[in-house]
Amino acid sequence: MALTPASTLLKSFCGLCNPFKVLCASYHPKVIDHYENPRNVGSLDKDDKSVGTGLVGAPACGDVMKLQIKVDENGKIIDAKFKTFGCGSAIASSSYTTEWVKGKTVDEALKLKNTEIAKELSLPPVKLHCSMLAEDAIKAALSDYRIKQKKDEA
């Protein structure tokens, strides 16, 4: 539900959401901000060797998250894009993550923890798995980038 209007946020799709409608209706303003104005939505060329792609799925809610980074020759992340199908928290988590990694080095980016994302967005406990998905996605993107670089050296 990456690009639908904000009005659908409260009827969001995340499977875990429904038993917790009250919680869903009271998203933290930061989550709503990232959902209404998602940063860095889109795609990068996955065949570009300076691009790392992470694609992960959550069994617990059926969400899918694609997160991509573009790294310059000094190992600095100069661009990041995402495409997420899931609830507001999953979209906000990926949006926040793309913002956070920009300007960081690959090594710095590896240190991002889901707890940091959850804290920044004030995610409730039932939504922690959304921030874990974002951490997994950035890790997968970084690992994809490194594998590509190694292949290039070889």
Added chain:
Amino acid sequence: MTYFELFDIEPHMDLDLDALKVKFLALQQQYHPDNNQNDVEQAVEKSSQINQAYETLKHIDSRAAYLLKLAGQDSGLEQSIHDFEFLQSALELREQLDEADNSEQFTALRTEVTQWIDGLIREFHIDYTEQDWSEARDTVRKLRFFRHVLLDIDKAEDKLFDDEQFDAFDDDF
């Protein structure tokens, strides 16, 4: 006592869901606190166990997860799915669901997901028989994933139908 033993069935993926329901209702009747006035506490406990067992065995993904649990191989089932090809198809499916705006499209999506699920069930059979636990866990994650996709298809269709009704209502005024 395992959930399978509780329902007096063989621990297996293939279950007759109708028979399971009949058995469930009979057990609920048998352990209903009203029928067990001499030990209400135990009846309540048994009753809740029966509910839990039925919920677990009823759904294909939780039944498979339970079989893994019985084999002591169910750790990490909550972990993210990393199968790139699978996720690319899932992403496409999600995109189609986002754009779906008529019943035929919803039906087509449902059929596609059901076919995926059938394939995964066959895979689980093989993984389980060959005791390839890591593959079996991966298959269970995907089965669980698809249960939620199916629920989302239902929700999206309901929402569309509700909106249409609302529009029709709007036109009257």
